[in-house]
Amino acid sequence: MAADIKSHVLRRDEKGFAGIPFKRLLLGGVSGGMTLIIARFAVGNLAFLLAALTCILALMLTGSRGGLPLWQRLLYRLRGTLTLAAARKPKSLSGRLGNTLDMPTGLVVLDAEAVFAPPEGEVEADMTEWVTFARADEADHDSGLVFVEQALEGVSHG
């Protein structure tokens, strides 16, 4: 017996253009449009070129590789490099930058004893849930020993 694995049934992935999903095209278009609007004040018609480049860049950076958008992969790679620098060469430029950005230097060295420490032991049974009887027939008249959560108050000792 076998099973045919299905596509991602909880994610929409509609057809776009030239193999690029519609949502990425939309993001590229919006990025290019925004660039055009802003850059036109500064660089005039050159803004059209900038907008096109921005659109292409947005399409490239949102392209998925390894299940992650390229920008995210590059970001993690950069964070990794900065983290290594912050841990190993804290005085270097990249090390100082890593420290400034508060990179997780604790991830550079992994201690098996910490990462793979066995889980805490079994949770102790709550004895207050139990009534204990010395003899079986005691169970009939509900006079068993009961565990209480804390010491009883108002008991005289004299």
Next chain:
Amino acid sequence: MADKSVPVRTFLIEPFDIMLHATEEGVQALQARFATWLRTLPGPARFFCWQTPASLDAKIAQVSRAARETDDERRAALLMEYRRHYELLQAEADYQRTLCGMALWTDETPRALAGGLISAFDTPVVEAPLPPLFEGRYELRESPFWHLAPVGRPGGRPLLAVLTGYEFLPASWNFFRPLASVLRLNIPLALVVDIPKTFERNAAVDAVENIIAAYQVHLSGVRGEDSRSVTRINDCRRTLQEINAGDALHQVQISIAVFAPDPKTLKRRVHEVINETRPWFLLRQEVGELLSRSVQFFSHTPTRLITIPPTTWPVTSRELALMLAPLGYRKLSTTDGVLRGEAVGAAYPVFHNSWRDKRATHEVWVGTTGFGKTFLLNGYLSREYAEAGIPFDLLEPMGHGRHIVEAFNLPWYVLSARHTCLNPQDVMFPTLIEQKSHTIRIYETVLGRQLSSGQRENLERGLLGEALEILYAGFGDLQAVTPDIAPLCETVCDVLAGLGDKPHIQQVARDLADEIAGLCTGSGPWAKFLNGHTTVDFGRSGRQQIGPRVFSFHELEGDPVMTALAYAQVLSAIRRDSLYDEQPRIIAVDEVYRLMRHPSLLDFLIEAAKTFRTRRKKLVVIDQQMSIFLDGKARLVFENCPIRVIFSQRQGMNVFREDAAFQHLNKHHLDIIASLPRFQYVLDIQDEGIFWLVNRAPLSEIARFGTT
């Protein structure tokens, strides 16, 4: 996702052999069972499989050490032969060791969870911490590519890369592909199937229906063909069907950690794994801080605390069941114990140590003549003797014992109708009551009737007991009665004939004495065999340890009563000796039915089995059909035998189908048992597993026992 307050329970699961389910119906049943368990997942879960290189080095070293330490030249020579065999096995194969585990985030009690896992996977499960992915400290390295390397001296510790699954392709999965083929790459790796979320049924239906609705809206506005959306809608509908049929919807992610001794090999292995799985699912090699974080998938850290971008995939229970395929790939397990055979198909040697317990573990062996029982038995006795120094007593009625006698130059006790005498009055038990019962059992077998259950029979039992008591009382101390002075049958008859204080009782005593005398004295059929002092030395003769012995009964001229009496007396002597010490010993009784068909001797065997067990004497009872061990009282012997070695049972399959003792065997197990070829057998070890093995014997055993 796992709530912080929900504790994690971790379990180790003994992998089983998928070959024992390898038919269409077999794997279907397996998938259905796994899926049923997955449907009820109480919270997040994570399945682990570690595969590490394994070798027979420990076994080879142990055998070499034993060869150096032993004073017994014969044993040393055997050990060197076994060492050569293990070296040969090692040279021919790349062994891996697998270990499977499961982490469950739930409030349920571990015992209940383990019980559920045991019944779902039909394999031993114990609550235990998971083994670490690596030992000591590892650091992140960027060059020549992102990987983890040991800090300080490696000391044999490998480099490590982690691959994370991010996309499942539309492909057909089964228990053999793709995960089993990853394991078959024979590289050290660890595989994790993380299940961070199991949707509540209605939530799953809502989520999938929403996606369908969205696609439908999209399609209604699209001109032309959008096959991708159409396919997605179909997939969503199939998912809904499966959910409505009882499946759950799970979020799943696969992670694989690959190990290698150097970066070049690591890179090659990473590519091998990625390429092997590419038609089914895609893997990315983790980089930077993602690499460090993804290591936590191999621990009991909840997924939500691992904080890597989620690339989970929704699958239904029946799909997820196939991702637990590594459970069906039992590989080289422990090398503790002796070689019990080689797994059929998987071709790894199976070792088992049945002496771990303080008590001995009895075995029952069944199989049709000619299928390799005796050959395997000779090999097994030889291995236990050579490797663990455990001597044996072999009782057999066909004269096969000659081979093992010649191989080891052992004393061969051939009991013959003409030359051997076994006195029923020999003292075999420490107390008078037990001794009387034993001797009466012998006489019951001779008489062919039981001295109980009727008034006359009870009187006879009492009178015979009284006669024996009078005779033994004459010696004072029972233990002082050595075989050369033990009373003879004729003396018993003389004393018996004079008993009774009333005439009718005197008559009963005389009749019984005459009946016994007619069979056991004078010219009676068993006079030569029973009426005399025992001619076989069963005693310890002052020895601290008794070496291996072989008792053959082929010269008893096919007389079933004589053979049964010989079995009983030899076993009694062994039983008596076993009380002196707790040194392990194997007592193998071939064709045990010859003893068991006599009710009085069956009682003795049942009692002896219990005594042997507590005295670390392993009883191996062997016969052709399992059915004889399941009838009436014989079942008590069977139930004392947690290890069962089953050769071809083509003619006696009904007991396996009908008897409750074999309910743990599925249809495929039964098909295998029904069609086992020569030298193949099923080793069923209670609470440990079922193995389908072939006797791939060392060359030395083939040379010695090949003519068996």
